[in-house]
Every structure is written in structure tokens, then in C-alpha cells.
Amino acid sequence: MQFIITAYNVKIIIFIKITTIMKKQLALYLLFILLSSIISAESLVLDCQNNALLFQKQVLSDKIKDLDVQANYSEVVKDDHYLLKGNVSLNSSTYFLSADEISINKFSKTSIATGHVKFQDNELMLTGDKAVVEKQGEVTHTTLNKVKFHYPNSMINGRAQVVTNDGTKQVFSSGSYSLCPLGNSDWQMKAGKITLNSSANKGVAEDVTIEFLGKTIFYSPHYEWVLEGRGSGFLAPTFGSYNESVTNKGNNYQVRIPYYFNVAPDRDFLLVLNQLSSRGSALEGKYRQLITNNGYLGYGRFEIEGLYLDKDKITDNRRWLLNSKLDLFSTKTNLSIITNRVSDSNYFKEITHSNISDTKLQSHVDLSYKNQKKNLTMSLFAESEQLINNGSASYTRAPELSFNKGYKVLGGRNVNLSLISTKFIHKNSNITTNKTGVRTYVQAKFSRSLRTNNYSLTPSLNLSTTDYTMNDVANQKRNIASFNLDSKFFLERKISLFGTNLTQTLIPRLAYNYTPKKDQSVLPNFDSDDKNDSYEGLFSGKKFTGIDRIASANDLTFGLESDFIDEEMGDTYLSLKIAQVYRFDDIGMNGSGVLTSQRKYSDATMSANLMIRDFAFNNSLQYNPKTNKISKRNSSVGYILSPKKFLTLAHHNDNGKKLAELYGAYPLTQKIHVFAGINRSISDSITNKETTGIAYASCCWAMRLAHFKEHVSGNDYAYVTKFELVLKGLSVTSSNLYKRLKEDVPNYLVNLDNF
Secondary structure, eight states, X not given: OEEXXXXXXXXXXXXXXXXXXXXXXXXXXXXXXXXXXXXXXXXXXXXXXXXXXXXXOOOOOSOSSOEEXXXXXXEEEETTEEEXXXXXEEXXXXXXXXXXXXXXXXXXXXXXXXXXEEEXXXXXXXXXXXXXXXXXXXXXXXXXXXXXXXXXXXXXXXXXXXXXXXXXXXXXXXXXXXXXXXXXXXXXXXXXXXXXXXXXXXXXXXXXXXXXXXXXXXEEEEEEEESSSOOOEEOOOEEEEEOOXXXXXXXXXXXXXXXXXXXXXXXXXXXXXXXXXXXXXXEEEEEEXXXXXXXXSOEEEEEEEEEEEXXXXXXXXXXXXXXXXXXXXXXXXXXXXXXXXXXXXXXXXXXXXXXXXXXXXXXXXXXXXXXXXXXXXXEEEEEEEEEOTTOOOOOEEEEXXXXXXXXXXXXXXXXXXXXXXXXXXXXXXXXXXXXXXXXXXXXXXXXXXXXXXXXXXXXXXXXXXXXXXXXXXXXXXXXXXXXXXXXXXXXXXXXXXXXXXXXXXXXXXXXXXXXXOOOOTTSOOSSOOBOOOOHHXXXXXXXXXXXXXOOOEEEEEEEEEEEEEETTTOOEEXXXXXXXXXXXXXEEEOTTSOEEEOOSBOOEEEXXXXXXXXXXXXXXXXXXXXXXXXXXXXXXXXXXXXXXXXXXXXXXXXXXXXXXXXXEEEESSSSEEEEEEEEEXXXXXXXXXXXXXXXXXXXXXXXXXXEEEEEEETTEEEEEEEEEEEETTTOOOOHHHHHHHHHHSTTOOOOTTTO
């Protein structure tokens, strides 16, 4: 039997719409995240191939105002009481409802559906034993019994004994919730009572438990969260073990339990309880805030994080960390303030068991102004350092003021004026080894670029003066001029290799550099060091970094570079470079500023980079023609198919100091993959870092186990093991562990939240 309800049409639509609203609010149950409330409903899209549904999906009616009704039997019990029996279904443009029997009381404005109740709208599917809807004034009260619910798109599903809705809030009694596929209960959340209040954007749950593989892993008597957007709640805890260099080796454990506070849309706070078995209980915190444009500071971001351990069980000392970062930027002005401090030099070795190879913590203030229209740049920079892990002090700038102004004059000529004034300090300053003072460097650079389609020619002249105002020693001054002429010739041709049309470019390059000889041994050396003889570095004519050492030059640099470029895709498959310097003068300058003899030619610098689909081959070297040996080499070969399937092998040789690196990940099955990384010094047979691990990821949960080995000194190593469990849609990956894996195993970017 099929007919269309007209006179009762309004009441039926009200009943279904209110019921639909109540069911849609159940989707916000997703935000009941005891272990994580950071994830929003929009981001929870799981890659599950299980397409099971509660019942066969129905096609909703295309009739906007009418309600299609089907039933095997219908009768009017009284003037205001209607009864529909046998395969009853109601279908509208917004919902589908079916049951064995539906009775409608027009006088009391009550509708009752019983027996195999099914409900479907554009998002939600529901089954149950009974549904009662009562209209009270403008409010519709709804009650459903023994409900199963499912959101096919987001895969939210669960059960509830009783669901009631008074139009303002929904109450779920004895409810469960999961994002695992239907029929899979690997994890689920249960609560004695759940209240969702859409008008207050708030959810409350009582007597809450989390079950994983049938075992209860978390309990809370009370929990509150927001229904839309980010909300406060626990994040996934991490567990680990570590060794101590002083006691209880191999018998120590660590548990980190983070809680996230969603303070406001533009700020949040993370509080972590960090339990170290050998050291004690520490509190960690991290506050973040976005800064909007207020007309004065511009846009920006502020972060501050810290750790506090009141009393170390081993040392009896307070241990702490305090880091902060402020970035403000506007159209022309940028401000960056970074501070990094710890309680003592062994903090990272003994508390975090990371950053063991680092020797310094850097802090700085950097204020810069840039006006592109006027070609003007100014900056103020100051820094400080804290030594850690037996590090040694170096010069720091406190502060440095710089100014740069460029002018364009007739004929394409460029004039650039710059000034850099720096105050250098040293923690271990003394007259003999670590002189301190102020260095002021002024430079005028004149250049002109002549360019056609076939060649480019760029002559430049640099005039500079450097003043040293020293503490406790005589002041010094240096005036020096240098000339550079750089030329390139552009050639290209069309070729075909392996059926691919390519463009080969060939660029012969010749540069001449001249800087007069000048002994600089009496000048202090604040920031100059030997410069790596890279391809571009040879053409610059500079032998040292920094300003304190400006080496003499009277030489020609010969170079040749060639690229093979795919005409269709624009990708560079092969890039080749080679360069060498020929010197007209056999007198040069060493790092101490003393004039000394030198060879008539430099090492030859070569590089070859090849990309073939998922393979990358990179090789650069410096060849010494005098000894017929390679003095430096960096070689690597990589195969990268995906974040969980790649292999990278690298070898480095720096004048006999050899280092090998191997990183990779491989999927054993569709759900299980392993990853590893090793950094080993071949010269002294020391493994600097070693990382191994395994990860499992199913449709709705994932876990990862990682083991870290890091060299401390001599035969002493630090060992740390970390474990994390992610219930997808409920908890998120530990940012602490994820960050370390990205650093120790390059190219391993597997985020278990989305994997």
C-alpha cells in the first residue's frame, strides 16, 4: 500500500526534523576525546576499506513538501489516532524512517515507532527497537531505545541504551562510541551518561572508560569538552625506557601524560606530567598564541615552554628548561626574539636523553627593516650562548648593527653601500687568545651587469675599510680593495635520450679575481674560517668566511656546467659542474692572517646530480691534482617511493675523516612497516646515532616503537626506547617522538594520525 500524507504532513515533518537534529548532534560525540580534543570533526577521515552499513542505503525522495508512506496495513483507530503496520516506511527529501509499526496520536501530538526501527538522513543511519516523539509547544521531545548509530562518511558508530532529546540537549544513557569499522571493536569509548548541549556548545560525560582490544586502559569519573572546534583533553601518552650513566642502567622508565587546554581560538596550552623513574616527577608546559595585527606590532606568534623538576633523586638539584620564541612581522619590519636556557650543562643527557651531541644553546634578538622600493635594509642583532654537554665557548655578537643601501644609476650600474658594526664578547676572554672589542666594517661595491641571450658579463669593484676598537690591546685598521669579473656563455641544444626529448644547456664560465696582498696577522679573528671550496665559492674569489680575513687573490677560475632538462615536464634529470682556480701569484694567506706560499692551482671541484624517477644520485668531490687523490667527497644514493618505503645511503670523506649514513623504511605488510637510521664514523669506528623501530597502523588505531642509541663519549652511549599508541579520532601522535624521528631518520615522515 502506498499513499501520501497531506493533512498530517506538517506534524510528520516536524517529528522527523527534530529527530534528525538530535541524531546529527550525536556526530559531535566525536569531540568527546579523552585522550585528545585537538582533532576537529572535519579532519577525521580514515582510510578504511570496510563499506559495511547498518542497513541498505535508501534513496531519499525528490518531493520537497510531501511524505511518501508505504505500509501493508493502515487504519484509523479513533478520530485522532492512526496506526500503520507491516513494513512501514516514511520517505521524504531529508530522511527515511521504517519500522514494523508506527502509531500517530494527533491529540497528544505523539508518534511511536516500534520493531526494527531504521532511520537515515544525508549523514546518519540509526537502528533501534522503539522511538517515541512528543510535541510540547514549540519543543519536540524524542526518546529512542536500544540504538545503534553509524555515520558512513566519517565512520563514527556506536550504541546507546536510551537517547533522549528535549530540543536543547541530548542525553545518551549507557553509550559507546568508536571510529573502527562496523563489526570491529578494537577500541571503543563507553560512558554511563553523555550530555550534549548544542546551544552551549558543550559536552559532559560521566563514568568514562576507554577499552582497547577488550582491555580497559583509561578511566575518568567526569569529563567535559566543546562540541565544535578544538577542545581541551588528554593527548596520547608515551612510554619509554632509558639508561642512566651513573646508576640503574637499563632499569629506568619514563611516562609522559599530556593534557591540552584550548584556551581560545588563537591560543592554547599543553601541560605534561613527565615521570622519570630515576629522577622524579617533572612538569612540562607549552603556551602558544597567535598575534593579530593591532596597528603597532603587526602579525606574529608567541611561544613559551618549560620543564621543572623540583628535586632530582640523584643530584638533589632543581632541574629546569625555559624556551621562548616571539616572531612579529609587518610589511617592512620583522622582530625575532628567541631564548633557550637550561639549569645545567648535563640537562639534556640526564633529563630528556636527547640533543646529546649539541654543545650550545643559542638565544638572540633580531630586529630588521626592509624597504624594497628604496632598496634599503637595516638590522639590529644580539645573541648569547649557554654551553652544554662539555661544549667550548665561542665569540658572540652583542650587539651587531648593519645598514645596506643600494642605488641604481644610468647604464644599468649598481652602487651598494653597507656598514656592519659588531661588538664581540667571549665567555673566556683574555688578551692572549680571546681578544674582545668592536669591529666596524664599511664597504662600497660598484657593479654592472651586461647580459644578452648568449652571454653575461658582470664586473664589480669592492672598496672596504675595517676598524677594530679593542679592549686592552691596540686598535687596528685595514683598508682593502678587490676586483671581480664574472662571465658566462649560454649554449643549448635539443637531444633525445631513451625516447625523451631533452634540452641540454652548456655554460662555460670564466672569472677573474684580484685582491692585493696584505698581512693580517695582527688583526683579531672573530668569525672567519676556511671556506668550503664549492662551485660557486671558487668564483667568489673568497677563501674565508666572515670579515676578519680577506685573502689575497690574483687568479682565474674556469668552470663548466651542463643541465639536461625534460622539455615537457621541465624537470632537470642530470646536472654536471666542474671548476678550478689557476693562480698567477704563489703567495697567499693562511687562517692566521700570515702571508705564505701557495700552489698555483686549487683543487678541482666537481658535482653530478642525477634524478631518474624515484632514484636520486648525488655526488660532489674535490680532487687534488698534486697528489692525484680525492681530498673531499660527499656521495649519496636514494630511492624514495613513499614515507614508509625509501632507502638512502650516504658516504662522506673530509680529508680522511670518513662518515657513513644509512636511512630507510620498508612496509612488511599493508599495516606493518619498519624504519631505521644509522650515522657511523668509519675513521674511528664509532656509531654516532642509531635508530630502529616498527609501526603498525590499522583502520582505526596505530602504534609505534622506536629505539634510539646516541654516542656520548668514549665507549659511553645513551639508550632510549619510546612507545606510542594512537586511537585514530581519539588521540594524536606524540609531537616529541615524531620530531625526533624526522631528525634522526630523514625522509621518514609517517604521521600515525593520518596513516
